[in-house]
Amino acid sequence: MSIQAVDRALRVLRAFEAPGQEIGVQDFARLLSVHKSTASRLASTLARNGLLERVKVGQPFRLGPELRRLGTLALGRSDLVAQARPGMERLAAETGETVTLGVPEGAWQLRVIAQVNGRFLVGLTDWVGHMTALHATSDGKIVLAFRGMALGAEPLEAVTAHTITDPTVLAGQLEQARRDGWATALGEFEEGLHGVAAPILESDGRLLAALSVSGPSYRCSPERLPSMARLCAEIAAEISGRVAASAPRGGTNGS
Known part of the structure; x- marks a missing residue:
């Protein structure tokens, strides 16, 4: 050009x-x-x-939508990360595990835009910038659950042997996530990686982002996940409050 x-x-x-x-x-x-x-x-x-x-x-x-996406990257996401970081640091400190902040992007994906590392070296991955399939991660399930996205009838892609591919089974998990206020994923995106996530909401109840904490399955056992999830949901709600309080009248700058 x-x-x-x-x-x-x-x-x-x-x-x-x-x-x-x-x-x-x-x-x-x-x-x-x-x-x-x-x-x-x-x-x-x-x-x-x-x-x-x-x-x-x-x-x-x-x-067009690409300008809106770029504008969100330049303004909204930087504001969101600033509002979320204190809570992310608290969640990482209290669980010892890696905490990420993800936002929906495209038709069926989530992009990680911020990360706070836990105190362990084992299981540490730099997720920032990565795109993940919504149905295979805890934060992706939060997007599906709180945006009310249709799953369709066709089997979903198996990312690992543990990925939920049956739309009916996944729909049940999403309904449970809406009731509980948090979602889990057990080795569904990466073998041996367990995680939980909770929604960060705008003042009108729309989903803005998902807060997630994850680690190796031997540290983040199914028995431990509910307590991690409740803390994650508590902190996500606090972040939602900060985002709403700092937003200009008429809405937030988020996507």
Whole structure:
């Protein structure tokens, strides 16, 4: 892509000045002083990459989901991590295990955006930036449970021999997670890794993120997990309160 094309793309994106604003191809052409066909190709390229979107062909464009994602990375997630870190550090200190903060991304994945390490070397993995399948992790199950996402009827991918692949069985776990306020995963994403997670919610009850604590199965036994989960849920609720208290009127900056 030429410097001129990049400059034109940036001018198109900066033309949007209000939430929900829509701009047509003819307006882009006038803005750039180019032929309508040139403006149309540029807008279509931006749309293919998620920077613009429109309901159907022939209608004006608006800012696309990729810009919202990037904006969340730049602003919302940094704010969220700052609000969550004290609680994450407390959870890691009290359990001794690795604590992560994850947010939904894409159709069926979760991205880890922050981590606080426990006091043990065994089982220590740097998860930040990793994408995980929602059905195979405790924090992913929280996303499925608290966003009410449909599972469908087809078997789910087996990440390990312990991954829950039956949608009916998983649906039962998600219902239990909604009742308890926390979810578990026992070697379902990585053999020998057990974890629990709880939701971080916006003031209106929508899911913002998932707080998780995990470690090797010999330390995080099924018998120990409920106490870890209750502490995780308690701290997640405290983080939810801090996020809500610091949010501008009308909502949070989260995704």
